[in-house]
Each structure stands twice: as C-alpha cells, then as structure tokens.
Amino acid sequence: MAYGFDTLQIHAGARPDPATGARQTPIYQTTAYVFRDAEHAAALFNLQEVGYIYSRLTNPTVAVLQERVATLEGGAGAVCCSSGHAAQIMALFPLMGPGLNVVVSTRLYGGSITQFSQTIKRFGWEARFVDIDDLDAVEAAIDDNTRAVFCESIANPGGHIADLDALAKLADKVGLPLIVDNTSATPYLCRPIEHGATLVVHSMTKFLTGNGTVTGGVVVDSGKFDWSASGKFPSLSEPEPAYHGLKFHETFGPLAFTFHGIAIGLRDLGMTLNPQAAHYTLMGIETLSLRMERHCENAMKVAQWLENDDRIESVTYAGLPSSPYHDRVQRICPRGAGGLFTVALKGGYDACVKLVDSLDLFSHVANLGDTRSLIIHSASTTHRQLSEEQQIAAGASPNVVRISIGIENAEDIIADLDQGLARAAG
Template identity: 75%
Template sequence: MSDTNAPRPQGFDTLAVHAGASPDPVTGAINPPIYQTTAYQFKDADHAARLFGLEEVGYIYSRLTNPTVAALVSRVAALEGAAGGIGCSSGHAAQIMALFPLMSPGKNVVASTRLYGGTITQFSQTIKRFGWSAKFVDTDDLGAVARAVDKNTRAIFAETIANPGGYITDIPALAKIAARKGVPLIIDNTTATPYLCKPMELGATIVVHSATKYLTGNGSVTGGIVLDSGKFDWSASDKFPSLSQPEPAYHGLTFHPALGAMAYTFHSIAIGLRDLGMTMNPQGAHYTLMGIETLGLRMERHVANAKKVAEWLEADPRIDFVTWAGLKSSPSNKRAKKIVPKGAGALFTFALKDGYDACVGMIKNLQLFRHVANLGDTRSLVIHPASTTHRQLSDEQKIKAGAAPNVVRVSIGIEDAEDIIADLDQALTAATGKTR
C-alpha cells in the first residue's frame, strides 16, 4: 500500500531554485548569504570536541565546511539524487578529490580515452606523483574495459558527454562492469548536467562536476563538486581501507561502518579537504547557486540552438563532419536517446575540409563567438583543441580524444540561433574563400 502522506517529489526546476536553502530566519533574506568567514564560534569545549571527533555535524573552519558551500552542494546533490558531497576549488580539484579516498600508491584508475585533454594530462602525468596510475581504454570496447580492471584498479572513470567531441558514454554498460569488478564508477557530468542526465540513476557511484561550466553558466567563477550515491559497499572487500579500516587520525574511527551512506562524503571532508585544502570559496559557491536557478531553462535553449547549428553545419559543403550526437548521422545518436533523452548537450566539434589553417582562419574571423578555453557559458565559445586544450597530447592521443588538427570545438550559447549561424557562415567564407 502506498503512503498517501509521503511528500510529492519536486521537479527539477523547483529543486534548482529551492533545494539546499531557505529564507534566512533572522533577516528573512531569500537568497543564501555569503558566509565570508574562516572560522565558527563553538558553544563550549564539549561542543568543539564533538565536532572535531565527528560525533556531531557542524562548522569548524571553512577549509572543511562553509554554510554557503554546503547549500550549493545540497542543491546539486538533490538534482543528481546523491547522498552527499563536497565543494572544491575547481573541476580538476574535484577529480583528485573524487579519487583520493579510493587510491593509494600502486593503484590505478581505468579511464576513457575520450576525456578533456587536461584530464588526460592529469591522469597520465600528474597523478604519478601520488604513486597512482591510469589505464586509458576505449569505453566502446566493453571487453577491453573489463580486461583493464585488475587487482589494483580502484575506479572506472568516464564523461557523460565527452569533451571535446560530444561522444555519449554508455553509462549502464560501464556500471555493470564496475559492479562485477567491485569498484565504483566515477562519471564527470559537467557537459550534460543533471538536467540532461543523472548518472547515478544509470548505475554510477560517484559524480563530479566542474561547476565553472553550465552549473554557474556565465564564466564568472571556478569550482568543482564531488557527489556520492551512498550506495556502494566500501566494506565488501579490502580494496578501500580508507573507508573500511580504522582511521588513526580519528582514534580508530572506521568511516563506513560508523557513517554508512555518508562515509565517503565525511572522509572527503575530514581527511581530503582537511589535508589537501582544495576548498571552494563561499562567494564562488553563491554565484553558482544563483546560476543553477536557471539551469533547466538555459539547457533547453543550449540544446535547441545546438541542434540548429549542428544541422546547418552538417549541410555545409565546407565541413567534413560534425560530431553532435543529436544528429541522425552520429554513431552516438541511438545511445544519446537512452542516456540524454532531453538532448545531446551543446558541446561538439566539427572538422573543416581545408584543414588546420582554415580552422585558425575561421576562429580569427568569428565575431560573436568568444575564443576562450572554457565551455558552458551563456555565450557561444570556440577553440581549436589540437593547439590548445589538447596540445600536450601525442598526435595519436589527440585523434583518439577527437581533437585532430582540422577539428574545432564549439560550445553553443543561448543567443539567437540565426545570429550564431550567420557568424559561422561569414567566418568560414573568410577562412576558406568559399561560400555556402
């Protein structure tokens, strides 16, 4: 029998406006305050001891927790269906923080070959300094993914909509492999946002975001979010001692048995943020909170514009191919209908038949587009990945990542689609000497 008194689940746009915050009880202010403070007054010595001993939830120091950041994390957790999470200083920080409770020297993460160039560099180079490593695998080859997971693997990592090419990841298929192998699936949901996809509903354990992108939506701050589903059994094996074994820094507290679904979140705060300090600032969190209020409206427009632009580009004789997964010609089209049924996002690439020099010339002549190393703004943005975001990669890695020399990445904004198309048309004409 159903519980007739159970609260009706709220819709996405309602949660985007209200989740994680309520009017200030003292002033009545309806926007969450910016708690610009480093520390918080304890009630007494016993109160302080309980907070430091993780016996009571509260605020100690803003490197660990801050009410403005907590409101933001609660809002994104509500949108993603997560048990809890943390705010970080950037999307890159969020990736390290996501791995931190899971990894130790000698352990590895199995990662998709289709990732943002900076992530590939972080995983292939920087994490070696921690004694970690990454195995890069084409996630379309599920057998290869399964074979890559060995006794030292501690996670599988992929992006919902891969940057730069707009490739759609088969999250349920990867989730089945991760579950069979006893490791969590980490999904970067930055380019899809929870409006287009909720990876945890498809089997992901952990979701990361660069809040710098669509969540904020206007290119004003950097930030990252790490979210945990609360459903993974960290004690099912000896693979995750940080969560399943006593922690010396907390008098032998064992996070998972003691904290259950919140074990990963509390470890990320009490150990990760405490010692790595990759903390989100409250003013940045406030900007992102305000941005999320219009996330659903913006993503509708982003997707609608992306469809118009991608279809126009595909029909242009100066263009070799377009990777937007919403196109019927895309190899990812069928998968997109399953993974991102509301639309294939607004980030994709297209290749110019006239090659590298034409790409450079087109970007030089664009007027409405902004040439920047970012995505997810209200503005339309453009970049040439091979010479910028993916510059550090080998030629083979660039091609695997969808960043060949004749490829341009666009992040389609919410301007009038006709104006976006007109700008592309005149820039292509100037770069190639050919009209449509």
C-alpha cells in the same frame, strides 16, 4: 512531497536565513565559527556532531550548494571544491594509493588526460586509458590493483555519449566504483547515478554556473557502494588513526564518502571552494533547466546547418541522426544531447585557426558551458600537450574545432559561423 527538477534547482538546500530572514542564500564570508563551549568544539572535531568549524572544511553558503547539487543528481551527499580538476583528485583520493590504478576513457578533456597520464604519477597512481565503448578492453585493463573506472557522460570535446548502463554493469561485476564526469551534460540532461554510477564529478565552472564568472568543482556520492565488501578501500572501511580509529563506512553508512571528503580530503588537501564562488554557482543553477533547453535547441539547429555545409567535413553532435551515438541520446540523455560538439573542416589545421580568428559573435576562450557561444581549436590549445594519436583518440584532431553553443539567437550563431567559414576559406 516530491518536487520537480525546476523547483529543486531553485529551492534545494536553501532556507530563509534564520538570523535576518534573507531569502537569497547569504555569502558567509568568514573563516571560523564560534563554538558554544568546549564540549561542543570537541564533538565537532571528533565528528560526533555536524556543524561548522573552519571554512576550509565547511561553510554555510557552500553547504547549500552541496545539498542542491546532490539533490539534483540524486545522490546521498556532495563535497564542493575549488575546480573540476580538484574534484577529480578529491574523488580518487580515498580510493587510491601507491601502485594502484584507475581505468580511464581516452575520450576526456585534454587537461584531464594530462592530469591522469602525467600528474597522478607523482602520487604513485597509474591511469590506464581505454576506448570506453570497447567493454572487452575496459575489462581487460582491470586487474587486482584497479580501484575505479572513470569516464565522461558527454565527452569534451567531441560530444560522445558513454554507455553508462553497460559500464556500470561491468564495474559492479568486478566490485569497482564507476566515476562519471557529468560536466557537459549536467543533471538536467543526464543523472549518472540512475544508470549505476557510484560517484559523479563536475567542473561547476561550466554549465552549472553558466556565466563564466567563477571556478568550482563538486563530487557527488550515490551512497550506494559497499566500501567494506572487498577490503580494497581501507580509507573508508578501516580504522582512521586521525579520528581515534573511527571507521567511515561503518559510522556514516551512505554518507561515508562525503564525510571522508570533508574530514580528510578538504582538511588535508585544502581544495576549498570560496563562499562567493558558491553564491555565483547557486544563482547560476537557478536557471539551469532553462539554459540547457536553449543550449540543446540551438546546438541541434547549428549542427544540422553545419552538417549540410560544403566547407565542413563532419560534425560530431550526438543529436544528429547520422551520429553513431544517436541511439544513446534517448536512453542516457533523454532531454537532449547537450551544447558541445566538434566540427572537422575540410581546410584542415590552417582553416581551423583562420575560423577561430574570423568569428565576431563567438568568443575564443578555453572554457565551455557559458551563456555565450564559445570556440577553440583544441589541437593547438587545450590538447596541445598530447601527441597527434592522443588528440585523435580524444576527438581533438588537428582539423577539428570545439564549439560550445550559447543561448543567443540560433540565426545569429549560424550567420557568424557562415561569415567566419567564408573568411577561413578565402
């Protein structure tokens, strides 16, 4: 039977605990698992049998979360890890090598821009930043050493919606995977795999968990990419010395990337998600659809109010008819444009700082996707490391604040912004 999203967000991957009958997924707080015998142990280590060895690799609580997110995204499998940043490295790790590059959207979270522009250089990898809306520029940036195209479905901080269908068509034409960060949208608003994405990554810290308690990341594999077609992805298509010459794509087919992420990625990078964090995230996902509906409903009300306020220069919310990305909402995010957007203040940088310091209901934090309404001045915080040119390209200009609309009463959110803007103007 094909269940609906609301049912799957509660039940996918979970069964009553066979040992105790516990209905909620238990926290399996253990580092290691007893093998039945020596033959069983050997089969597990040879990847001839699926099971639990050591919690750096696999854990029953984490396994439920992996299956649930993969199901909600429409993927073949998923690998959970310790944060969204870890998920991005995990996604690139089987694809990249020294001298290779990834073509990346300029409209990314500031920390992602820093990770791609600075940190990955230490691996000998290169990121080529382009305006993801300019398909000619994307194609021009691709060469024989390119191994992926990377974007966000709903960009952080500006709420820009990427044309995933067009990007997937281009990536497919040149034989490359499209990797989509779906953190801001969640699979309730957008399912990138249905638009042609190969891999989907999340910072589960944000909307998936939804309560600001734990960090976590996940990589979801569509299972649809032919890793053996071009010879460009030897980690997946060629013999793996650590497993006696096993070829991941030949052996595991649609689950090749997922098995590689566990057997190589988690084994050697060690970016493990702990079971308690997985438990909190599972509980958060149970109410994902309910929360996202309210996030979107509130965001529309607040964005409309801000757009009509004389103290505001502009609002970037894609749900507004005035947004240049409004036409993509129904096609890419048919259930709503999310709860994240930016607001440009006529008073510039100083007014932004004063507004952040003047709000009572909003929390001034470096996070998004919480049940609470959150605000931050990106240019002085999350995007501080970037040049002003990079800040503008990323949608984090000095006169802009990023707002993550929570699920409180919309009237209370608006009232707090009203009094905060009054103080900022004063």
